[in-house]
Amino acid sequence: MPESPTRQLADEHEYVLLVVGAMDAEAARIEDSGTIDVGRVSQMVDFTRNFTDGDHHTKEENLLFPLLEERSPAAGGTISVLLSEHEAARECMRAISAALPDAGGPDEERAAAGRGVVVENLRLYAYLLPLHIGKEDTVLFKLTEDLLSAQEQEILAREFEDMGKAPGAREVTERYHRLAHDLAEGHARA
Ligand SMILES: [Fe+2]
Ligand SMILES: [Fe+2]
Numbered sequence: 001m002p003e004s005p006t007r008q009l010a011d012e013h014e015y016v017l018l019v020v021g022a023m024d025a026e027a028a029r030i031e032d033s034g035t036i037d038v039g040r041v042s043q044m045v046d047f048t049r050n051f052t053d054g055d056h057h058t059k060e061e062n063l064l065f066p067l068l069e070e071r072s073p074a075a076g077g078t079i080s081v082l083l084s085e086h087e088a089a090r091e092c093m094r095a096i097s098a099a100l101p102d103a104g105g106p107d108e109e110r111a112a113a114g115r116g117v118v119v120e121n122l123r124l125y126a127y128l129l130p131l132h133i134g135k136e137d138t139v140l141f142k143l144t145e146d147l148l149s150a151q152e153q154e155i156l157a158r159e160f161e162d163m164g165k166a167p168g169a170r171e172v173t174e175r176y177h178r179l180a181h182d183l184a185e186g187h188a189r190a
Helices: 005-033 038-071 073-103 108-147 150-163 169-189
Strands: none
Touching: 005 038, 005 108, 005 150, 005 169, 038 073, 038 108, 038 150, 038 169, 073 108
């Protein structure tokens, strides 16, 4: 029997929060040192795009949210807020990604401006995500448990698990779990 859908999502939130902590520390390091480790920030963007958005938010947006919206008009309000937070988070990643070439480039004026954009958006993301996750861990998970029967939750849990069964998917997920720990440990050593 798979773990409940809310348990699976809560476990993923822990990995997301590891990287969020690393982002906050990275923003401070960039600001203090006036230099940027482009490779490390790129890894944070990679994790966010492929694990947080590609895997976790896809489970929420494609499977869980539509089910809850169908069940309860009241859930629709909460879900539209959560969706707009996903979009704001994606916008942070777009801004960081667009600023990285300048931030790591040779022109000092452009590099400083690029670093500023990266710092601002790492901080914004690190501010938004814990609030978003806090809302999901309480309000969204309660809605899920209240609105879906035990059997429906089990079907959803299997659908979540099935997403991880595509060829190579397990290895990719394990790689991102390791990356989250590596990024967080870099934060602890800083
Ligand atoms: Fe979410
Ligand atoms: Fe989530």
